[in-house]
Amino acid sequence: MTQPGTALLLVGMSVSDVDRRDELLAAAARHHAGVAFLQMGDPSISRELTRLADAGATTISLAGISLGPLAPGQSWLRRIASHWWRERAGHRPVIEVATRLASTIEEIEVALFDLRPISGAEPGLTSTAWEDVTRHRRQVLICRGPRCTARGSDETARALILGLMEAGLGDHDVLVTHTGCQFPCNQAPVVSVQPDDVWYGGVDPHAARRIVSDHLLADTPVESRRLPR
CATH class of the missing domain: 3.40.30.10 (Glutaredoxin)
Incomplete structure (x- = not known):
């Protein structure tokens, strides 16, 4: 259970997790948490972080879960959270990110045992590798x-x-x-x-x-x- 001033977000990482929103919402209810999505779903991580910070949360924990295949790596949670934290005007809560992704609902509990705060110095959302349109046929x-x-x-x-x-x-x-x-x-x-x-x-x-x-x-x-x- 979360403590006063703290908030927990379960983050669906793969596109398939958007299709399984009801399962994530049920799991979130058991953990007194909210739900956000890395891609293709609403609400986004940034939107939920802003909502929780505006509501006065002092610590926000993020736990990534991928119930479907081919999810991006866990490092994307830290990248996006750090980008939001750097861009945030006014009150900035502590952001903690689970060090591993949960691949089942049951693994969420395990993932929550190891949360590490972001520093704000994590890599950003841009890279020279992502500058140009690919040469796909x-x-x-x-x-x-x-x-x-x-x-x-x-x-x-x-x-x-x-x-x-x-x-x-x-x-x-x-x-x-x-x-x-x-x-x-x-x-x-x-x-x-x-x-x-x-x-x-x-x-x-x-x-x-x-x-x-x-x-x-x-x-x-x-x-x-x-x-x-």
């Missing part, structure tokens, strides 16, 4: 709208990304982007490949693997899943 857009999510686009994304990794294709070959609704919702899960202007529907994990092997590697669209344009 194609961009794959994976719909994460409500219908596609309900029909399993998280597993679609996982299969596609793992397929690219196994094929040795990185961001400079194929840039994968999670999007909001791409509209042909009856065809969920929807994936589109640009600049080819090829749209796919009903992309389950098996179809995602075929998109990698046939379209992205062999330049042959998967006609059985292709949507008319």
Whole structure:
């Protein structure tokens, strides 16, 4: 249980954690905590830190949790918290960050045993490595709208990304982007490949693997899943 003047935030780290908001909210209620998201979800970490600081919190603890695959590293929690702390005008609370990510609801308790304060000198949000647009030949857009999510686009994304990794294709070959609704919702899960202007529907994990092997590697669209344009 948190003490007076302290606050705890459980932070969903992966895109899939946004889809499992209800589980995070239930876990947060048991720990008398709030919930924020690193990416694709609302509220953001910065927004919640501002809300809690404005409410008078003197210490805010952050515990990252990744119930889905392919979450960014734990260091991103420290980067974002430190950036917020440096930019904060007025009262700045102590920010503590768990040193490990929880990969299950049950691991949250363990993660909370080791909290370390930020110094404000952590690396920022920019880097020379992130200055330029990648030289990718194609961009794959994976719909994460409500219908596609309900029909399993998280597993679609996982299969596609793992397929690219196994094929040795990185961001400079194929840039994968999670999007909001791409509209042909009856065809969920929807994936589109640009600049080819090829749209796919009903992309389950098996179809995602075929998109990698046939379209992205062999330049042959998967006609059985292709949507008319």
